[in-house]
Amino acid sequence: MIGVCYGAVADGLDATIVKVEADVGRGLPQFSIVGLPDSAVTESRLRIRSAIQNAGLEFPRGRITVNLSPASVRKHGAGLDLAIAIAILRSTGWVPNVIDRVVGFCAELSLSGDLVQVPGILNLALAFQKHHIVQAVVAIPQQSDLIPLPNFTWVPFHSLGKVAEFLRDPATTIPEVVVQGIEPAFLELEDEGDFSEVAGMEQVKRALTIAAAGRHHILLIGPPGCGKTMISERFPSIMPRLSSMEALEVYAIHQASGIARQPSLTPPFRMPHHTLTTAGLIGGGAPVTAGEVTLAHRGVLVLDELLEFQRTTLDALREPLVSKQLRMTRGGRSAILPADFILVGTLNPCPCGQRGFADCRCTDSIVTRYWSRLSGPFLDRVDLVVHVHPNRTRQNASERGESSASRVIRRRVEAARLALANPDSASPLGHEMERRPLVMNRAARELLQRAGTGLQLSRRAMLSITRVAQTIGALDEQEEIRSEQIEEALALRSHIQLS
Ligand SMILES: [Zn+2]
Incomplete structure (x- = not known):
């Protein structure tokens, strides 16, 4: 038998x-x-x-x-x-x-x-x-x-x-x-810090709010000690909680990778050291192991001191930054690893760290070489590039007068995500949020075109600005994109002057 x-x-x-x-x-x-x-x-x-x-x-x-x-x-x-x-x-x-x-x-x-x-x-x-x-x-x-x-x-x-x-x-x-059980039960962890613990930095908090709402990748540029790492570490606190199915997916990835993580609705947070290898970042091998991009799936990947990472390692990020997954072939079979994360990169503006902020001791050629380590295609995939000014923060705080508790910001992010989502598309798990069709008024359209010609922006850059403007519109509860949103989106691409 x-x-x-x-x-x-x-x-x-x-x-x-x-x-x-x-x-x-x-x-x-x-x-x-x-x-x-x-x-x-x-x-x-x-x-x-x-x-x-x-x-x-x-x-x-x-x-x-x-x-x-x-x-x-x-x-x-x-x-x-x-x-x-x-x-x-x-x-x-x-x-x-x-x-x-x-x-x-x-x-x-x-x-x-x-x-x-x-x-x-x-x-x-x-x-x-x-x-x-x-x-x-x-x-x-x-x-x-x-x-x-x-x-x-x-x-x-x-x-x-x-x-x-x-x-x-x-x-x-x-x-x-x-x-x-009927549904997996997950807890909400509250050990992720809070934006209110970081004094000032309203401009950076605003940019991170936009990043969280629109799922935009972001770079924070500032001198050493300006607080860019500290604020990055608190980024998950303003991100919407995971659905129970997303939490299950994340938990399964972490469990299969042998990483202890409590079953949690908090988006995962990964901050690998710059000595990380390319394989460590994107995964691979046989059987396939998850890299940092997959461990950060549905959460945040912070690359602190971005330019300290190997250029080849950074270039390997290009695929997941766009397609939100990795395709791998081993033993004649192909595997797809999920990698839908928001990238937060922090970096100094130049080797001495002061260019654009205080007296810089670096020559222009040194600065050019420093920046050349970030390839154009990599920068193209980042929608927001923000200067972190340690001194101007107080002034901006009073200007905006927003409450900066993460809880409050997260509610706005959640509302914006809802406003951005296309109600006509069922967005199944594992697919990028499909956006509502764009509505832009005439003044905004003209401003965008003028900026595009004046700054010689690529098609991809124009699209990126439009998407950021749409996210800002959703956060500001605007039905259509106006010039203000285009202006803010343009201002959030300050690498144009740097590179
Ligand atoms: Zn310098």
Whole structure:
């Protein structure tokens, strides 16, 4: 008899459902696993034999062949132990051999027959869900990783013996714990700082508000110690909270990458050091690991002292800055990594850090060389470039007179996002917010054209200015774009004078 059950293996940030078939035939005792297992899966034979025996169950004599399909996917790790053991027990009739597509099995086995947790369990469960598998048997120690998922039940057990009992007699064996829910429950973390802790800097706060509302990438240029890093660190506090499905997606990415992050509605924040390699930034390898851009998905990527990063590393950012994802090919298969983040870069205006702010000691050629490390195509992808003036902040604060508590700003950002979103398009998860059609009055249109000719702006730059103006309009609760919004959008591109 052939015993069948379903397991899942992690494959980078993806997961693959594996159908496990076990056949016990006559012949000399032998136990082989076919279907592209890696060494950890092959070694699992010894663990599975001990676990079955130590659970007080009978390990079949004879020739055991286990087949893992699809055969084209390499099976990594020990997470298939439990599924293989169950398939074997089903083949001998120890547990009923129902080919049910309802329960998946995900746990490693210890020699004693205890269930051991596996990494990236949430991604495995999401893959189960896609295949209409609505229950997963997992290890009890995994419990803290289990997020309630819609129409899905986690059934954690201590040991293989208990799982076998449950499958033999589900009516009388009650699982020790069951985790199920209608919607994943996530918390809001409040340890992200607040804009009100930063005195002044109203112009920068305004620019970051625009960046958050319109999902614009932004560079902050200022002398050392002007507070550009401090304000960047507080940027997530003004961003809208994630929806529970977005939070789930983010949590699954972080869990699969082995990064401890509490299940949270707060957008992720990543601030890697400038010694980061290109691979560390964009990810890669086989199996694929997430880089910083993917860990920052749905959140913020801060590159502090941007020009300290390798130019090749910065150039690798170009693709995700525009397409909000990364396409990778490995082993003949392509993978797409999500990378929908807002970039905040901070940098000094010149090597001494004072040009445009105080007395600069750098020669023009040194400054030109310094800026040449940022390529034109990279700058093209950044909509907002703002000077952080340490001295002028007080004056601007009183001019604008806005409340600068993050909570208050976030509400305005949320309202602006709503105003910007196209009501006619269902924007599914993973796609960029589709914008409402643009309405611009005549004066604004003429001003934009004059600026375009005068400043010799590229098409991309013109489009960027228009989009920023539209975001400003949404924040200012304007139905149409007027000259004021074009003027402000133009002023927020101060790199035109620098580069
Ligand atoms: Zn200088």
